[in-house]
Amino acid sequence: MQTPVVLVWLDCVAGDLFVEMYKKGYLENLVEIFEEGFFVENAVSCFPTVSEAAEGGIISGFFSGETNMVGERYFSRKQQRIKHYKFNARAEKDFNPKLRRKTLDAIIENSVAMGRIIHISEEVVDLIATRYEREGSLKIVERRIEIASKIAAEKKPNMLFFTISADYISHVYGRRSNMVKRFIKRFDELFPYLIEALDEAYGNGNYLLFVFSDHGSANVSKHLDLPAFLSEEGFNPAIPDLLIERRETNSAALSNGRRIGLLYFAHPEYGWRRRPGYKVLRNYPGKGDLLKLLVQEEGIEQAFARKDRRSVVVVSREGEGIIEYDSRSDKYRYRVVSGSDPLNYEIESRWMSEEEWLKATYDKEYPDAVVQIYNIFKTENCGDIVLNAASGWDFWEPWDIPYPELKASHGGLSRDEMVTFILAKGPKIRKSEIGYSRLIDIFATIAACYNMREIAADSHATERMLKQ
Numbered sequence: 001m002q003t004p005v006v007l008v009w010l011d012c013v014a015g016d017l018f019v020e021m022y023k024k025g026y027l028e029n030l031v032e033i034f035e036e037g038f039f040v041e042n043a044v045s046c047f048p049t050v051s052e053a054a055e056g057g058i059i060s061g062f063f064s065g066e067t068n069m070v071g072e073r074y075f076s077r078k079q080q081r082i083k084h085y086k087f088n089a090r091a092e093k094d095f096n097p098k099l100r101r102k103t104l105d106a107i108i109e110n111s112v113a114m115g116r117i118i119h120i121s122e123e124v125v126d127l128i129a130t131r132y133e134r135e136g137s138l139k140i141v142e143r144r145i146e147i148a149s150k151i152a153a154e155k156k157p158n159m160l161f162f163t164i165s166a167d168y169i170s171h172v173y174g175r176r177s178n179m180v181k182r183f184i185k186r187f188d189e190l191f192p193y194l195i196e197a198l199d200e201a202y203g204n205g206n207y208l209l210f211v212f213s214d215h216g217s218a219n220v221s222k223h224l225d226l227p228a229f230l231s232e233e234g235f236n237p238a239i240p241d242l243l244i245e246r247r248e249t250n251s252a253a254l255s256n257g258r259r260i261g262l263l264y265f266a267h268p269e270y271g272w273r274r275r276p277g278y279k280v281l282r283n284y285p286g287k288g289d290l291l292k293l294l295v296q297e298e299g300i301e302q303a304f305a306r307k308d309r310r311s312v313v314v315v316s317r318e319g320e321g322i323i324e325y326d327s328r329s330d331k332y333r334y335r336v337v338s339g340s341d342p343l344n345y346e347i348e349s350r351w352m353s354e355e356e357w358l359k360a361t362y363d364k365e366y367p368d369a370v371v372q373i374y375n376i377f378k379t380e381n382c383g384d385i386v387l388n389a390a391s392g393w394d395f396w397e398p399w400d401i402p403y404p405e406l407k408a409s410h411g412g413l414s415r416d417e418m419v420t421f422i423l424a425k426g427p428k429i430r431k432s433e434i435g436y437s438r439l440i441d442i443f444a445t446i447a448a449c450y451n452m453r454e455i456a457a458d459s460h461a462t463e464r465m466l467k468q
Helices: 015-023 028-033 051-060 097-102 127-135 139-155 167-173 178-202 226-232 290-295 354-361 369-376 441-449 453-457
Strands: 005-011 038-044 073-076 081-084 111-114 159-165 208-213 218-223 251-256 260-265 300-308 311-315 319-326 331-339 385-389 392-394 419-425 432-434
Touching (some): 005 178, 015 038, 015 178, 028 178, 073 251, 073 260, 111 139, 127 139, 127 167, 139 159, 139 178, 208 441, 226 260, 290 385, 311 369, 319 369, 354 369
Parallel strands (some): 005 208, 038 432, 111 159
Antiparallel strands (some): 251 260, 260 385, 300 311, 300 385, 311 319, 319 331
16 A cells, blocks of 8 residues: 655745744644654755756656756747746646656656646646735635645545745745744644644554745845846847747846846857857857856856856856766766855865765755756756856846835755755654755655655655665
């Protein structure tokens, strides 16, 4: 008999705030419920720190460049238009077809989802919850738990995967605002009702339960309009608020979560039929070095570009580094090639495994950046240049969601955005607290419980939560 799985996704809840409230005893119900469970204090999310990348990683164990989930929108070179999952594209169609038979949905038959982006399982659409989310109402917590409890009671799915979103309130009120604290506290107050329903449906202790956030957010007060910047530099960018084909364009600039920038450029000679290579990006006709041009802007902290099949460059105003990958040893090296370290790592330059890089950087300003920056360039959907916003800045565009005031954004590489948490309990889950993991390790744990360790072995996910 399959062990049921329940995944509760708290969208855009700041990891440091949740951990602080949990460890100080402000979340009494969660502390009691997970007393015999597993707690990860620093669970590193997927870059870019947007829901699409996190969901793709959790259901497959792979990073965004391998799942093709680089955000809610990207620029299609073939169609010469912006593709947006809320309007003219579907995430499940773009999700890497080679991974579809290796996802949680494929491993666990009979799954029901609510609030997911990649619609592979049966989807329950709750318009009332959607309205609450768009209004920034805390009623969304009670509504989601109520409907999830009904689904468990009536359908008894083998996997129940649902989101409760604090995205709007985090953006508008701030990442550690009283409103977000009230959201977390309300979730703690109502969580026992979900547990009661799950126990009734599956039996006490007979199901795997995970609670986590997909990403955090960073405080912002200043905004850089990337399409306007490209226009000022003499480019003709695609208009991001019009999802139409525009053959005369020679560039596109998009933000996802508003703190990552994806920039696409037509080849000076072959147009959109060919990507401009690294040498072209560093010496674009009439523009010069695009990476150095971009990082001179106050709102941009770093620019990343693929140099060749085995290396990616990292450029800031103060210096330049290079990330290298060796396929034979499956190890990465990061070294500074000029100026000061763009990632401020102060780590000895040597070849290290993914696990070693995670351990060495999970508490740094840019956690897991070496591994994840390298891997984002594996997808055609990625921009030619990827930008990370500077502290206090984002790439919010004037046409975008009309927030009353935007106090926090996400998508970028900062610790505030990248580090979240995981709570887990159930059969075979050990009682433990660990300092760090990746969010995608949830995939490896579930795969192991379903005797599918070989699938996780091919991914980046590591099993850390089960009893030995």
